[in-house]
Amino acid sequence: MTDFDETRAAFHLPEGVVYLDGNSLGPLPxxxxxxxxxxxMQEWGEQLIRGWNTAGWYVQPRKVGDRVAKLIGAAPGTVVMGDTLSIKVYQALSAALELNPDRRVVLSDDGNFPSDLYIAQGLLTSLGRGYELKVVGPEEVEKSIDETVAATMITEVDYRTGRRHDMKAITAKAHRAGALAIWDLAHSVGAVDVDLTAADVDFAVGCTYKYLNGGPGAPAFIYVAPRHADRARPSLSGWMGHEAPFAFDLDYRPAPGIERMRVGTPPVIALTVLEAALDVWEGVEMRDVRAKSIELSERFIAGVETACPGLELGSPRNPAVRGSQVSFRHPHAYAVMQALIARGVIGDFRAPDSMRFGFTPLYLGAADIDRAIGVLADVLDKRLWDRPEYHRKASVT
Incomplete structure (x- = not known):
């Protein structure tokens, strides 16, 4: 049984703040x-360049990858860390298309994170040869999979609404149609139960600065199913993905298995922070996290709908098809959110009209939820949001 009092004590949480934005950036472990x-001081400072060997910096991407693998139902040796999520999306999609060369359609949905779609658009434009990105509504994905689709590219949990796709069903449908399945786990890892092996997923990617609390700019990960590991060609043929980087060959030869998906020099400082963040997960049961997340989010929805009847729920009502976040709509959602933040309740805004709240049981409890509901009701009842400073949008919303 997970001890959430113990996990809460593992984080720095500013005094007087209810933090409901761990779905964007986790707090500091x-x-x-x-x-x-x-x-x-001890590694970089004292060991200098020797740290690549003596401190294990060089093997860090695989070592940390194995720790992430445990949280997503992946076997050891199938996940590697490094670079940004956009780069990992590019790697996964380009590799999948080469493995299915006779097809030209990439299927995604309009609930996918726009960055993933941008990467796909850029790659397909570069490839030419009739490639097409087909974007449908989230509810249309499964029935849109047919024999023209080379790969599906889906974010499991919709960043706006928290709507959760059925990974196993969509992957199975893709395979029956001869397509490969790529999943973005940015809003899944550390939030919901994920089992890539059981779902028979081909490729998966994700970031680590949200529910895994790896810090701003924390490195992303990529998973490649063992059946593809020695066939997937890394179109970003980076030095660290070479079979023998320090032979300094002029021709690229991919490393065996997941190592070929390494690209640039590992971000050692960021990976070190992530390693510390992952320590919090030792002894934590994902089923407990999921159950507590549902309990907290259900408490929040019920409380908000009672205290703030003018708000519209923008997330699925059924928690089984919802991730670990909840959105409510308001015509002045941005201003309302700024007023909330000014009073110590931190969520975020997503255009055009959604206030988004994340539920992370590692450091949130029922008292936090009740306080957030009370502050939100006060902000709305007294129109505290209707001040000029709350309507001025910052660069990051």
Missing amino acids: LAARERLSAML
């Missing part, structure tokens, strides 16, 4: 400060 200081 206390252990990260000490771990990072030791890395900076």
Whole structure:
């Protein structure tokens, strides 16, 4: 049984703040400060360049990848860390298309994170040869899979509404139609139960700065199913993905297995912070996290609908088809959210009219939820949001 009092104590949480935005950026794990200081002074400071060998920096992407693998139902040796999520999306999609060369359609949905669609649009434009990105509504994905589709590229949990796709069913439908399945787990890993092996997924990618609390700019990961690991060609043929990087050959030869999906120099400082963040997950049962997340989100929805009847629920009502976030709509959602943040309740805004709240049981409890409901009701009842400073949009919303 997961001890959520213990996990809460593992984070730095600013006094007086209810943090409902862990679905965008997780809070600071206390252990990260000490771990990072030791890395900076004892490893980089004392060992200098020797740290690549003596401190294990070179193998860090695979080592940390194996720890992430445990959280997404992947076998050891199938996940590697590094670079950004956009790069990992590019790698997964380009590899999938080469594995299915006679087809030209990539299927996604309009609930996918726009960055994934941008990457697909850029790649398909570069490839030419009749490639097409087909974007449908989330409810239309499964029935849109046919024999023209080379790959599906879906974010499991919709970043706006929290709507959760049925990964196993969509992957099975893709395979029956001869397509490959790529999944973005940005809003899944650390939030919902994921089992890539059971779902028979081909490729998966994700970030680590949300529910895994790896910090701003924390490195992304990529998963490749074992059946594809030695066939998938990394179109970004980076030095670290070479079979023998320090032979300094002029011709690229991909490394065996998941190592070929490494691209650039590992972000050692960021990976060190992530390692400390992953320590929090030792002894945590994902089923407990999921159950508590549902309990907290259901409490929030019920409380908001009672206290703030003018708001419209923008997320699925059934928690079984919802991730670990809830959205409510309001015509002045941005201003309302700014008023909430000014009063110590932090969520975020997603255009055009959604206030988004994340539920992360590692550091949230029922008292936090009740306080957030009370502050939201006060902001709406008294129109505290209707001030000029709350309507001025910042660069990051």
